[in-house]
Amino acid sequence: MDTYWAAVAAALALVVIPPVWSATRHLVTLVHEAGHAVAAVSTGRRLNAIRLHTDTSGLTVSSGKPRGPGMIATAAAGYLAPAALGLGSVALVDGGHTPWALYAGLATLAMMLLYIRNWFGLVVVALSGAGVGLLIWQAPERVQDFAALTFAWFLLIAAPRTVLDLWRHRRRTRTKTTDADILARLTFLPAAAWNLLFLLLTLAALAGAVRLAGLAA
Numbered sequence: 001m002d003t004y005w006a007a008v009a010a011a012l013a014l015v016v017i018p019p020v021w022s023a024t025r026h027l028v029t030l031v032h033e034a035g036h037a038v039a040a041v042s043t044g045r046r047l048n049a050i051r052l053h054t055d056t057s058g059l060t061v062s063s064g065k066p067r068g069p070g071m072i073a074t075a076a077a078g079y080l081a082p083a084a085l086g087l088g089s090v091a092l093v094d095g096g097h098t099p100w101a102l103y104a105g106l107a108t109l110a111m112m113l114l115y116i117r118n119w120f121g122l123v124v125v126a127l128s129g130a131g132v133g134l135l136i137w138q139a140p141e142r143v144q145d146f147a148a149l150t151f152a153w154f155l156l157i158a159a160p161r162t163v164l165d166l167w168r169h170r171r172r173t174r175t176k177t178t179d180a181d182i183l184a185r186l187t188f189l190p191a192a193a194w195n196l197l198f199l200l201l202t203l204a205a206l207a208g209a210v211r212l213a214g215l216a217a
Contacts (some may be wrong), residue, residue: 004213007146011153015161026124027151028082028158034108035081036060037115043070047216052121067186068158073158075182079163079198083205088147090209098148099136106132155158156209159202167195 014024036140052058092101109129116122180191
């Protein structure tokens with residue numbers, strides 16, 4: 001249990017300390033765009049390009065039907081991917097399957113390398129892959145567990161923060177290009193409803209991880 005609390009404390013620091021968050025936010029963007037990419041491929045869309053930008057924004061381009069379930073799933077996957085990956089990783093580590101979580105992450109990064117179309121994105125993905133590779137082949141089991149848990153809790157805590165950032169961004173700029181706005185054009189739900197749904201689902205994932213790990217006891 002001490003390992004869990006240490007991982008949660010480290011993850012919280014990665015999210016709440018402004019200078020640190022300005023750097024770690026790129027990892028959330030990476031997972032966000034990976035979510036779009038995996039959803040696109042899983043629903044039969046053609047994945048064309050992934051870009052990660054220095055301002056922590058990103059872009060995933062896929063082709064296929066402009067409307068329908070595949071496009072909706074692809075648009076919705078971005079903000080939900082960090083929470084889903086975080087919850088799944090906590091479950092794997094808790095079940096004694098940390099290597100599975102690490103190999104899944106490495107496989108996803110390898111797939112992303114094939115579609116990265118800018119130098120900054122290439123650097124972020126390559127460095128992330130190198131870090132995961134070192135954990136798999138060089139780190140002892142306890143270090144793997146701690147690193148996997150820290151990253152999992154980092155994603156779980158960061159996921160609702162990025163959704164709140166989306167809410168503030170939409171109120172401040174009145175932009176119509178966010179994932180929530182795209183989903184509003186694809187469905188009968190307004191963008192604000194999608195934003196709220198993202199928040200509820202990411203908070204539910206965080207609560208589920210807390211319960212799974214027994215941290216609320």
